[in-house]
Amino acid sequence: xxxxxxxxxxxxxxxxxxxxxxxxxxxxxxxxxxxxxxxxxxxxxxxxxxxxxxxxxxxxxxxxxxxxxxxxxxxxxxxxxxxxxxxxxxxxxxxxxxxxxxxxxxxxxxxxxxxxxxxxxxxxxxxxxxxxxxxxxxxxxxxxxxxxxxxxxxxxxxxxxxxxxxxxxxxxxxxxxxxxx
Numbered sequence: 323x324x325x326x327x328x329x330x331x332x333x334x335x336x337x338x339x340x341x342x343x344x345x346x347x348x349x350x351x352x353x354x355x356x357x358x359x360x361x362x363x364x365x366x367x368x369x370x371x372x373x374x375x376x377x378x379x380x381x382x383x384x385x386x387x388x389x390x391x392x393x394x395x396x397x398x399x400x401x402x403x404x405x406x407x408x409x410x411x412x413x414x415x416x417x418x419x420x421x422x423x424x425x426x427x428x429x430x431x432x433x434x435x436x437x438x439x440x441x442x443x444x445x446x447x448x449x450x451x452x453x454x455x456x457x458x459x460x461x462x463x464x465x466x467x468x469x470x471x472x473x474x475x476x477x478x479x480x481x482x483x484x485x486x487x488x489x490x491x492x493x494x495x496x497x498x499x500x501x502x503x
Contacts, residue, residue, distance in 0.1 A: 345460060345473075345477070345486050346460075348488070349488040349490075350488070351383065351485050351486065351487045351488075352485070352486050353455070353483050353484065353485045353486075354477055354480075354483065354484050354486065355483045356480060356481060356483075360483070361454040361455065361483060363391065363454065364387070364388075364391040364393050364454040364455050365391065365392075365393050365394065365454055366393060366394050366396060366451055366452065366453045366454050366455075367384055367387065367388055367393050367394070367395050367396065367453065367454065367455045367456070367457060368395075368396045368398060368444065368447060368448045368451065368453040368455070368456045368457070368482070369381070369384045369395055369396065369397050369398070369419070369456075369457050370398050370399070370400050370440075370443075370444045370456070370458065371397065371398070371399050371400070371412065371415045371416055371419060372399070372400055372401070372412070372440065372472075373401065373408055373411055373412060373415075374459070374461075376459050376489040377415065377459055378415060378418065378419065379459060379487065379489055379490060380457045380458065380459055380487045381419050381422055381423070382422075383457065383485075383487055384457045385422065385423055385426050385428055387455075387457075387485075388423075388428045388429075389426065389428060393428075393429075393454070393455075394428075394429040394430060394431065395423055395428055395429070395430045395431075396430070396431050396432075396433065396447070396451055396453065397416055397419050397420055397423070397430055397431070397432045397433075398432075398433045398434070398435055398443075398444070398447055399412040399413070399415065399416050399433075399434045399435065400435050400436075400437075400440045400443045400444060401434075401435075401436055401440070402436070402437060402438050402439075402440060404436070409434075412434065413434075416432055416434070420432055433447070435447060439475075440472055441472055441475035441476045441479055442479070444456060444458075444476055444480075445476065445479045445480050445481070445482075448480065448481075448482045449481060449482065453482050454482065454483070455482065455483050455484070455485060456476070456480060456482050456483070456484045456485070457484075457485045457487060458472075458473060458476055458484060458485070458486055458487070459473075459486075459487055459488075459489055460473050460486040460487060460488045460489070461473045473486060
């Protein structure tokens with residue numbers, strides 16, 4: 323776990339705090355906590371899905387965590403596009419995730435969110451359902467030592483603890499069979 327409280331403003335955007343350095347430097351999942359909001363228990367986990375191939379890699383890890391705490395997973399799709407192809411892909415990803423979660427006998431809810439700012443959609447939804455944790459993939463950019471914009475925005479704005487998970491394999495397109503067995 324790492325606290326994101328520290329440097330502020332423009333400085334944080336450039337990976338100024340120790341929490342961001344830890345998240346960036348490791349391939350292990352890292353939970354960041356803002357302003358000492360440590361959950362006493364984990365009963366609701368928000369798991370946003372987007373159109374990236376890597377987004378589904380968080381599903382088995384989130385499911386195992388939910389099983390440990392008997393938590394409910396909120397599978398949300400987030401997009402700023404009204405395009406049919408993108409929304410069809412998101413719906414397919416969500417169905418696949420829900421099917422996997424159902425097979426593992428974990429409580430879940432599904433919701434699709436649309437808006438201009440995906441990080442705000444995630445953070446506001448997590449707050450509205452009083453989530454105890456948000457699980458996201460750590461986006462990587464091609465620039466050395468700078469996390470992806472969405473990851474950074476969520477870590478900066480979330481009042482709920484956030485678990486950042488690194489992608490293990492970039493080439494996986496479908497299924498969960500190679501993860502978390």
